[in-house]
Amino acid sequence: MGNSSIRTRGLAHIQNGLIGAGIPVLETELNERDAFKAVFSFQQTLDGLSAADVPNLDKARLNVLEFRHEVLERITVGQGGREEIENKTSVAGAA
Numbered sequence: 001m002g003n004s005s006i007r008t009r010g011l012a013h014i015q016n017g018l019i020g021a022g023i024p025v026l027e028t029e030l031n032e033r034d035a036f037k038a039v040f041s042f043q044q045t046l047d048g049l050s051a052a053d054v055p056n057l058d059k060a061r062l063n064v065l066e067f068r069h070e071v072l073e074r075i076t077v078g079q080g081g082r083e084e085i086e087n088k089t090s091v092a093g094a095a
Helices: 009-020 034-041 057-074 082-094
Strands: none
């Protein structure tokens, strides 16, 4: 089993290319974890899995929470969230 904190050179190269092109990327990565594979094997959500059956389930859940937090943070006001879209629509409609 590989270490989930190891980033491949390929991934780093792709991410640096995106950043260099001005394309925003998420900082939180969904690491390759047994728990994410178990979601499909057991046909359950992470919350439906048992720590007795899946190693490091707590780390997988934390990883998802961190990812969710960053995604929600990015889609709030100032990052293209609903209020910013509504303001652009109302300005466009006023013209």
